Amino acid sequence: MFASTEYLLAGLPVVTTPNLGGRDLYLDDEYSLTVPPDPRSVAEAVLALKERRIPRAHIRSQTLKRVERDRERFIDLVNEIFLESGSLRRIAMPWPFRYPVMEWLPPQIAIDRSLSGAVDAFVTS
Incomplete structure (x- = not known):
């Protein structure tokens, strides 16, 4: 899912x-096609989408609305x-947070960072 969303955002x-x-x-039928997993179907779908000449800005803006x-x-x-747990902390818009959200780390490093509050826009107590 991450890769297809990156393509749409591009x-x-x-x-x-x-x-x-x-x-x-x-995905949206306007700018995405789901085809059988064979080379001919994929190639034909690529050509069909290319012929539609959909502006990149349109695909990106429609995807951003969904995201x-x-x-x-x-x-x-x-x-x-947070509210149900009695915490006074809140995550506020706008997005994105000040730290990377999608950063691939070894599990223990990711856990340590999360526990120390070194991810996203809030710091744990």
Whole structure:
């Protein structure tokens, strides 16, 4: 899912194959096609999307709208958890947070950073 979303945010149309797990979460029929997993189908879909000449800015803006809705829902959920736990902390918009959200680290380093508050826009107590 991460790669297909990166392509969309770069304004690129996406050709994908049937999948499980959410790779198609932000795809839209206007600028994305799901085809059988064979080279001919993929090649034909690439040509079909190319012929549509969809402006990159359009693909990017439509994707950002979808992503923004999920960001807001996520932040609302985290803030609700804070509230229910009695914490005074809140995550506030705008996004992005000041630290990288998607940084691939060895598990123990990621856990240590999380516990020390070295991720996202809040510091743990």
